[in-house]
Amino acid sequence: MKISGTIMILGSALLLGLFFYPLWNIRLEAPQYPDPLGMDIYIAGIEGEEEFDIQNIDGVNHYIGMKKIPKPEEMWEFNVFPIVIGSMAGLGILLGFLGFFGKISPHWFMGWLVLMIILGILGMYDFNNWLLDYGTDLDPKAIIKLTDAEGNPLNYKPPLLGSEKILNFTAHSYPRTGAYMMFIGMFLTLIAWFAGFRTVKTKK
Secondary structure (H helix, E strand, O other): OHHHHHHHHHHHHHHHHHHOOOOEEEEEEEOOEEEEEEEEEEOOEEEEOOOOHHHHHHHHHHHHOOOOOOOHHHOOHHHHHHHHHHHHHHHHHHHHHHHHOOOOOOHHHHHHHHHHHHHHHHHHHHHHHHHHHHHHOOOOOOOOOOEOOOOOEOOOOOOOOEEEEEOOEEEEEEEOHHHHHHHHHHHHHHHHHHHHHHHHHHHO
């Protein structure tokens, strides 16, 4: 169990990268912007890729009635997500140490992974709901009101994953460094469970 415990510790520790690197990125490309506008989404807030990107995105959105990019204090997620990630990293590291000394079964590693997957799915669901609200809850007093063929307000929701045309912009939405560190950490946890399971089975 020493090898599997060590792998579990390393995998769980990778989650701490989310405190330093962005989880997701949304970038807007348009002919009038030679340099694309982008925002990096962290677990504790949103920052522009460049110094004035957030202000420029808010300025463009103002004309069609979209809300401003939320500040950390305006979304409960930015207060809760750091606690959840920190707790899961700490729990995983603890389980890794316990596994290293043979105090617990490797199935605890799988339990941690399943819980992490559930939390990840809930997080993506919440993120998609935010994007939907962000792109559809428009100010009726907006300077520019655009509608579809049936007269309904257009949907400006950025894609959850991938690229999509929105008016004269092309929106790109993809994971960033923090997300990749999390995915690698979860994969290492799977390896830790498998290695521990093989070790326990061999001893029997």
